[in-house]
Amino acid sequence: MIDGLSAGTLAELARLERTRNYLWPGAVAGTVRAWAEHVRLPRGRTWPHAGYAPCHCCPDPWESRELLDEVTRALSRRGARELRRVLAGHDHLWDPAPRPYRSEGPW
Template structure:
């Protein structure tokens, strides 16, 4: 019977040095800020791992929608938000996360949010 190669055996063993938490997939943020986001998601009781990246993606998709779709969101309520999240509440969450971050991290995330807000045409704060 042929012997299995050591590399094939090690491939099946999970790496104990590898963290079970995944890093958020947010473009244009430095690795230091991404690790700060992971730390915030672990230490805040109102956040789960990956919430900030998901919320940022939700807000990004919302601001890129056509204006005719944005008009109907507040009139009768949007039932789609119950399953996928409310982007307006997500924007509020991102503001609270920015207040919890360091100055450097907040600056990088704020720059992304300002570009998205400008794309939508929201007034600057």
């Protein structure tokens, strides 16, 4: 289950997880969860975490985000729009709206 997605989009994701060789049952929910957990870490704790090697128990958040981009491209327009809206909330935590550039200064 992914909060914010309709039943139709969840069914579409389940179909993709069954038919794509790079996915498995529950893959999308797991990768959304991995990305959401990563963006909520303190800013100094970025991947790779000091002292830890990549393993099955702690997925690489950047690979998770790339996988979510692939899944978004494989979805219908409506499904992709819903998933992008969910991801945008997490992405905003990682990279908030950019500050305006200064037009004046010593440089």
